[in-house]
Structure formats: structure tokens, C-alpha cells
Amino acid sequence: MKYATALLLLLALVVSYLAATPLALASAGMSSIAGSPEPSAGLVRKGPRHPLDPLSAAEIAATTRLLKADSRTPEGAFFPTLVLHEPPKEDVLAFKPGKAFSREAYVEVFDRPNNVLYKAIVDLRANRVISFEQLPAGTQPTTFFTEFDDVNNLVSQDKEWIAAMDRRGVDPKDVYIDIWAGGDTPITKDRDGNPVPAGTRLMRAIAFFQGDMPNPYDRPIEGVMAIVDANHMRVLQVTDTGIRPVSHDTGDAAPNAKAEPLKPLQVIQRQGPSFKVDGNEVSWQNWRFRFALHPREGLVLYTVGFAQDGKVRPVAYRIGLSEVFVPYGLPDPNWAWRAAFDIGDYGIGRTADPLAANVDVPDNAVFFDATLADDVGESYVIPKAMALYERDSGVLWKRVDPTSEDQETRMGRELVLTFNSWIGNYIYGVDYIFRLDGTLEVRAVATGTTLNRGVQTLDEGNQYGTAVTTQVAAPNHQHFLNFRLDLDVDGTANRVVETNVSSVPTEYGNAWAGEHTLLKTEDAAQRDLNPATARTWTVESTDAKNAVGHETGYALIPVESMGMPYAAATNPPLLRAGYTQHALWVTSYKPDEMYAAGPFPNQSLAEGQGLPQYANGESVADKDIVLWYTIPFTHVPEVEEYPVMNSESLGFMLRPDGFFSRNPALGATKSKP
Numbered sequence: 327m328k329y330a331t332a333l334l335l336l337l338a339l340v341v342s343y344l345a346a347t348p349l350a351l352a353s354a355g356m357s358s359i360a361g362s363p364e365p366s367a368g369l370v371r372k373g374p375r376h377p378l379d380p381l382s383a384a385e386i387a388a389t390t391r392l393l394k395a396d397s398r399t400p401e402g403a404f405f406p407t408l409v410l411h412e413p414p415k416e417d418v419l420a421f422k423p424g425k426a427f428s429r430e431a432y433v434e435v436f437d438r439p440n441n442v443l444y445k446a447i448v449d450l451r452a453n454r455v456i457s458f459e460q461l462p463a464g465t466q467p468t469t470f471f472t473e474f475d476d477v478n479n480l481v482s483q484d485k486e487w488i489a490a491m492d493r494r495g496v497d498p499k500d501v502y503i504d505i506w507a508g509g510d511t512p513i514t515k516d517r518d519g520n521p522v523p524a525g526t527r528l529m530r531a532i533a534f535f536q537g538d539m540p541n542p543y544d545r546p547i548e549g550v551m552a553i554v555d556a557n558h559m560r561v562l563q564v565t566d567t568g569i570r571p572v573s574h575d576t577g578d579a580a581p582n583a584k585a586e587p588l589k590p591l592q593v594i595q596r597q598g599p600s601f602k603v604d605g606n607e608v609s610w611q612n613w614r615f616r617f618a619l620h621p622r623e624g625l626v627l628y629t630v631g632f633a634q635d636g637k638v639r640p641v642a643y644r645i646g647l648s649e650v651f652v653p654y655g656l657p658d659p660n661w662a663w664r665a666a667f668d669i670g671d672y673g674i675g676r677t678a679d680p681l682a683a684n685v686d687v688p689d690n691a692v693f694f695d696a697t698l699a700d701d702v703g704e705s706y707v708i709p710k711a712m713a714l715y716e717r718d719s720g721v722l723w724k725r726v727d728p729t730s731e732d733q734e735t736r737m738g739r740e741l742v743l744t745f746n747s748w749i750g751n752y753i754y755g756v757d758y759i760f761r762l763d764g765t766l767e768v769r770a771v772a773t774g775t776t777l778n779r780g781v782q783t784l785d786e787g788n789q790y791g792t793a794v795t796t797q798v799a800a801p802n803h804q805h806f807l808n809f810r811l812d813l814d815v816d817g818t819a820n821r822v823v824e825t826n827v828s829s830v831p832t833e834y835g836n837a838w839a840g841e842h843t844l845l846k847t848e849d850a851a852q853r854d855l856n857p858a859t860a861r862t863w864t865v866e867s868t869d870a871k872n873a874v875g876h877e878t879g880y881a882l883i884p885v886e887s888m889g890m891p892y893a894a895a896t897n898p899p900l901l902r903a904g905y906t907q908h909a910l911w912v913t914s915y916k917p918d919e920m921y922a923a924g925p926f927p928n929q930s931l932a933e934g935q936g937l938p939q940y941a942n943g944e945s946v947a948d949k950d951i952v953l954w955y956t957i958p959f960t961h962v963p964e965v966e967e968y969p970v971m972n973s974e975s976l977g978f979m980l981r982p983d984g985f986f987s988r989n990p991a992l993g994a995t996k997s998k999p
Contacts, residue, residue, distance in 0.1 A: 375605055377413045377427040378628050380618045383697050383705035389431040389448045390703030398444070398458045400437040406467040407434040407673075408699035409621055411447055415643060415917065415950075418629070419818075430456075433703075434467045438557045441527055443467055443926075464525025466508075466928040468622065468673050470701040473529060473556050474505045481531045481552045486517070486564040490550045491533070494572055502534045502542035504750060507671040508929045509663035510898050513553060516562040522555070528929065529556045530663070541577035541775060543751040544969045546798065548572075548780030551660045567660050570780035571797040577969045593690040599716055601741060603692065608714065610741045612990070613760045614638050617743060619696035619711050621675040623647050625745040625756050632764055632985075640814045641880060641980070645768070647674070647756060648810040648954065649922040649936075651903040653893055654777070656790045656801040661779070665899030666749075670927035674747040674754055678711040687744060691715035712745045722762055722991055736994040738762060751775040755973075763991040767885075769977035770807045775970055776800035776963050794968035804889065805959040806906045807976075808922040810952060812915065815985065816878045818950040819868035822851060822912050823879075826859035848941040851912035855887040855958075863910060864983045868948040873987035881983035882955060884909070886976045889960030901933035906956060913940045915950035922954055 374382065381389070389408060393399045411430035412418075421427055429451050435444040435458075443465045447457035481487055481503055491498045508528030516522055531552040534542035548570035553563045601610035608615055616628040626646035631638035650668035654661050668674060676698050683689045696711035722738035739762060746755035755771035778798050779791075787793025791801035813820065822845045830837040845851035845863075855861065866879040891907065893900045905911065905922035913919065921927075924935030937954055957976045966972075982990065 374429065376607070376616070377418050377421055378616055378618065379606055380697065381410050381431060385429070385431065385450055386697070386699045386703065386705040388450055389433060392448050392453060392455055393433060393435065393446060393703070396455045396458065399435055400440070404436045404438060404470055404701050405433055405699065405703045406436055406470045406701060407432070407621060408703055436467050441525060441557050465926050466527055467926065468671060468928060469507050469529070472701055476559055477505050477529050477531060477554050477556060478503045480554060480559050480561060484552065484561045484564065487550070487552050487561070490564060490566045494547060494569055496535060496547060496572060500535060500537045501547065502536040503531050504534060506530045506532065506664070506666070509665060510902060510929060510931055511663040512931070513563060517564065522562060527556045529554045535572050535574065537574070539576050541969065543775040543778060544575055544577035544798065545573045546778045546780045549660060565660060567658065570782060572780060573795060573797040575795060575798070575969065593688045593717070595690050595716070599690065599692065601714065601716070603714070610760060611762060613741065617712070619675050619678060619698070619745065620646065621698050622669055622673040624674040624678065624747055625712060625743065625758070627758055630766065639816055641766070642811065642813045644812040646810055648808045648920070649905065650754065651806040651906060651923065652803060653899050654801050654803040655892065656779070661801065667923055667927040668749050668754070670921060670923055672749055674749060677747045677749055678708050679746050679748050679753070680708060680710045681713045681746070682710070686746065687713040688715050688717065712743065714741070714743050716741055719761070722994055723989070735997045736991065737997045746771070751777050762994050763989070764982040764985060766980045767977060768809060768980070769975050770957055771973050771975045772805065772959070773971050773973040776967055777803070792963040792965065794963065794965050798968070800963035800967065802963070803961050804892070805961065806903065807957045807959070808905055809955050810920065810922070811955060812952050813865045813880060815865050815880050816867035816870035819948055820865050820951050821868060821947045822951065822953070823864045823866055824853060825862050825864065826856065828859060844947060845912055846945060846947045847943055848913050848946055849943050851910070851946050852908040852941060853910040855884055855909045857887055865953065872984050876984040878985045879983040880985055881981050882953065883979040883981055885978050887958065888976065889958045902927060902930055902935065904934055904938040905936055905954065909956050909958070911937045911941055911954040912946045913937070913952050913954070914944045914946055915952050919952070
């Protein structure tokens with residue numbers, strides 16, 4: 327999972343983009359877009375206008391300056407995370423345009439030589455560091471860009487590693503080295519028998535055959551792994567568990583048979599889009615929301631609401647991807663540690679890919695840049711990191727008068743906010759899809775290349791996976807994508823009701839009904855998927871009712887349910903990912919509980935962090951609550967997924983359940999023949 331190549335590509339794109347549009351990137355701000363599909367974000371504006379506006383380049387520079395001037399900051403410290411310290415929720419909800427608001431930065435400060443991590447809060451209004459806290463020994467931040475280059479250069483020159491390549495007849499210059507976070511399989515001694523201190527920051531290097539061909543992930547060099555002390559840049563071990571064939575497949579993803587080329591498919595909005603963008607705020611039909619690219623979580627939604635009768639009714643305060651846990655199911659010492667926490671180990675926002683019209687998104691998309699901080703506290707811009715566009719969604723609703731046979735139809739339209747991120751062999755995307763009927767659908771998209779291994783025979787490859795060629799197999803694995811859903815349905819006082827459908831014995835034998843159960847405590851609100859009972863969960867307002875007399879609510883509807891954790895309950899990586907034990911958790915709102923696997927999962931050895939720790943039995947009825955929903959994706963690879971995987975999309979819906987008194991799409995624009 328190496329970022330060095332990605333960073334070089336990103337820097338090249340940034341330089342090119344800066345040359346093309348110097349004014350547009352002069353500020354971290356975003357343009358005001360209304361009725362024009364042309365510009366991306368970036369027009370100059372003065373300072374943040376809303377408490378949730380992302381940090382600007384100037385604010386990142388000020389944060390770094392203040393920290394470096396503070397005597398508590400170690401010389402040469404790295405800043406693996408530097409991001410807006412989001413203000414208290416109550417302050418944001420009370421904010422009015424033009425009103426003063428606080429402005430703070432959250433920073434993780436890493437002392438590499440001493441392997442010590444601090445977290446700091448910088449007050450950008452007062453120009454001072456207001457908090458500087460040392461974290462427990464061994465706490466590790468996410469990986470940072472420079473480590474990938476450094477580890478690559480170190481391993482590629484190691485004599486033992488070079489010898490392992492020689493034994494396979496592979497020129498070390500033809501090898502692509504993929505760098506991973508250390509995982510949770512510690513080592514106690516280095517290759518010379520010297521003790522390795524507990525909590526050493528580890529990184530692991532695996533190998534693929536590159537040559538002069540594209541996509542080395544299709545050509546694994548099996549059995550060789552290097553373990554590195556990333557702080558002191560020394561190779562601790564090189565393991566070789568046995569030689570397997572090294573494929574020289576080109577990795578060409580072109581089809582075997584040429585098909586008739588498709589004619590262009592264009593979406594043309596001559597009058598421009600129907601949405602309006604003001605800074606980071608979007609208005610479309612009755613929807614209102616804010617968005618930002620968080621370096622760790624990726625694309626985040628804020629203050630989602632639906633306008634009705636002259637006011638915006640709140641639906642959600644904050645929605646974001648909290649963690650992605652990816653364990654592999656191959657019982658091999660060079661694979662057992664492969665259980666990535668893609669958000670906690672790497673961060674999917676800072677590895678966002680620039681998007682392109684008519685390539686990643688339709689040609690009617692409007693783009694937004696993202697300004698982030700790098701490892702040493704300097705800002706950089708990811709051009710076109712996010713995109714927003716409208717698309718046709720077929721028939722919204724239709725009815726036919728039985729007497730006149732007159733038809734009345736409304737065409738559906740969706741608003742899509744999207745981004746994607748490259749993390750090693752996988753590319754992840756998140757789509758937030760807003761519909762005219764008040765539904766918000768959340769889709770997680772996965773594509774890229776399976777993480778492959780070299781095999782001697784088809785039988786070997788088909789054990790614990792799928793042989794995709796005679797020399798390459800794709801091991802079984804899973805993805806557990808957890809979304810943190812801070813819903814505020816008609817206010818912050820909410821409760822969750824679970825519905826299960828079952829048959830009801832009657833004389834006719836045709837009856838069935840939904841049984842509704844209030845989830846009263848954090849312990850009771852640890853729930854599993856159950857397709858057999860069409861299980862759903864509705865977040866209801868404590869105070870508001872619709873005209874019919876029902877509590878207003880939004881239902882969480884699972885769209886796919888694809889498995890549960892299949893590793894043994896004692897498996898160490900699974901113990902660190904305790905959130906995967908249930909599809910849904912509900913907790914009482916606490917501002918510092920943000921990540922399902924805890925704030926620092928990288929190399930964590932402790933079980934019970936994150937949701938198992940957050941859920942301590944508190945009441946979750948009639949108060950401010952947070953839902954944590956996990957999409958389980960069980961991947962038993964198919965031959966057709968080699969040499970590249972088609973996109974797999976999984977998700978859930980947040981659908982009105984009594985939020986309105988009748989169909990909110992009655993007023994949709996009439997369809998014309």
C-alpha cells in the first residue's frame with residue numbers, strides 16, 4: 327500500500343493544474359456556482375464563512391508556524407494529521423451567517439526518533455497552542471507519505487532481500503515494492519537476535535514483478551516479506567516462506583475480443599445544473615447540506631436538511647466513513663497479518679484521486695478541489711477531488727386514472743456527490759445520492775486489483791481463494807465499511823425503533839406484520855442484519871409528529887447484506903476490529919467518539935477499542951444519538967475479476983418513514999412527452 331508513486335502523480339497533476347488556472351487555486355475557498363456547469367472550485371474569498379469550512383492553506387501554514395514555535399514540539403516532528411478541529415455541535419447548530427465563530431486546528435505531532443505521539447489543539451483566533459497532550463507509549467498515527475519512499479529505498483538495497491529475488495530469477499530493478507502498515511503481529515527479535523522493543527513502529531514490504539509492464543499487482547512475488555523499523559529505517563527481518571512461480575502476464579485489461587465501439591453518451595444541461603453551491607453548501611430542490619474532504623475519512627456530509635414550509639428540517643448533522651477493515655483469509659505467515667484498517671492506517675481523504683469528466687463522472691459534473699496538509703505541515707491541493715452532478719433515475723412515480731385512462735408521470739432525478747481514493751491495489755469510492763422523494767442513499771464502491779499470490783497449482787490456488795491463472799490466485803477476504811451516522815431527525819432528541827416482519831397466525835393464513843421494538847440502551851442497540859425478517863431501523867423524533875399523528879422519522883434500510891466475520895473469534899486483527907461483530911451500533915452522542923475501531927488502530931494490540939468501548943450501557947432513547955452501520959462485503963474472488971475488478975457497489979438507504987405527511991415528490995416537475 328504504497329503512496330510514493332501516487333504522490334508524484336498527484337504533484338504533477340497539481341503543477342499542471344496550477345499552470346492552467348493560477349487564480350482558481352490561489353485560495354482554498356470554493357466558488358459560488360449557480361446554473362453553470364463550467365468551473366471547478368477555488369475562486370478567491372476572504373477567510374472561512376462557516377464553522378465547518380475546511381482549513382485554508384493560510385490556516386494550515388499558521389497552525390504549523392505556531393506549533394513549531396512551541397517548545398513542546400520536538401525538532402523535526404511530523405504532522406501525520408492536521409485538520410479542522412470541529413467546533414462543538416451546539417455552536418454549529420446555533421450559528422447564524424455573519425456571527426463570529428471559533429477556529430481551531432487538530433494536529434497529531436509525531437516524534438519519530440523517540441516513537442512518541444502527541445495531539446495538539448491550536449486556536450487560530452488567539453494564535454496559540456491551547457492543548458498539547460502526550461499519548462500512551464506505542465500509540466501510532468497513520469502512515470505518512472515519506473515513509474513509503476524511505477522504506478522502499480531501504481528494502482530494495484537490502485542484501486538478504488536481493489538474495490531472495492535472485493533465488494527467483496528476478497532482477498531487483500524489476501520489482502515493485504508495496505508498503506503496508508505494520509499490522510498487529512509484533513516481532514520480538516531482529517534477524518541478528520537482538521530484541522525489538524515493544525511498540526516499535528513497523529512497516530512491511532511485499533513484492534510484485536513490474537518489469538516494463540503496467541499494473542504489477544497482477545504479478546505477485548510470493549513468499550518474500552521485509553519488516554522495517556520505520557522510525558530508525560532499518561530492516562529487522564526478511565522472511566522467505568518458499569519459492570512460487572512469478573507470473574509475467576502483461577496485466578493488460580483490454581478485452582479478448584473487440585466489441586463494436588459505443589457511441590458517445592452525453593448529458594447536456596444547456597441551462598446549467600439545478601443545484602446551487604455557495605462555498606461548501608449545496609442547495610438542490612428541497613435538499614440542503616454541506617460537505618468537505620476530511621484527510622482521514624474522505625468525503626463527509628454535514629448539516630443535511632430538507633426544506634419545507636419555509637424552514638429547513640434537520641435530517642443529519644454529520645455522515646462519514648468511519649473505518650474500513652480488510653482481513654485476508656489465507657493461513658500463511660506472510661498473509662495472516664494482512665488485515666488493513668484502510669482509514670486508521672492510511673486515511674482515504676489524503677489519497678483522493680483527481681476526477682475527470684466523462685471518465686470518472688459524467689461530463690455535466692461540477693468539480694471541487696481540496697486543500698490538505700502534508701506530513702510536515704505544508705498545504706497541497708488535490709484538484710477536482712470531489713464532484714457533484716445530476717443524473718436521470720427513471721420513473722419517479724406514475725399513476726393511471728381508471729376511468730379516463732389518463733396517465734400522470736414524474737421523471738426522477740438524482741443528485742450525486744462523489745469522490746474516490748487509491749489505497750494500494752484497491753480503489754474506494756463513496757457516492758451520496760439525494761433523491762426527490764427525500765431519500766438519501768449511501769453507496770460504497772470498490773474496484774482495482776485483487777491482492778494476488780503466486781501458486782504452484784490450480785488446486786493450491788483454489789484453497790482459501792480462487793486461482794485466476796495457472797500461476798496466480800486471489801485469496802478470500804472481506805471488507806467491513808463502517809459509516810458513522812449522526813442523525814438529527816427534526817432535532818437532536820431521537821430514538822431508534824427496530825422493525826422485524828413475521829407471519830401472524832389467523833384463520834385465513836395470510837396475515838403478517840411488523841413488530842416494532844424500541845432500542846433503549848447502548849447494550850440493547852447492538853444489532854445484526856436479518857434478511858429473513860426484513861429488519862430495518864427507524865430513527866424517530868422524540869418531539870415531532872406528522873399530520874397523520876406518527877412520530878417523524880428516517881429509516882435505515884440495508885440494501886445488501888453479504889456476510890459476517892468468518893475469522894475465528896480469537897483472531898487478533900478481528901479483536902481489534904470489534905465493531906464488525908454487529909451491523910448496527912447505537913451510542914449516545916459524544917464529540918470525541920469518531921472512529922469505529924478507535925482513534926489510533928495502527929498497530930494497536932488492544933481489543934475492545936472503538937465501539938466496544940463507546941457502548942457502555944447508556945440510554946439511547948430520546949436524546950442525541952449516533953448510529954454506526956457496517957456494510958459487510960465478503961469477497962470470494964471470481965476468475966473474471968482478473969486482471970482488473972469491475973466496480974462493486976454496496977450501501978444502504980436513509981428513507982423517510984413518517985418524516986412527511988404525504989408523498990414529498992408530488993410537487994416534482996411534470997414530465998413532458
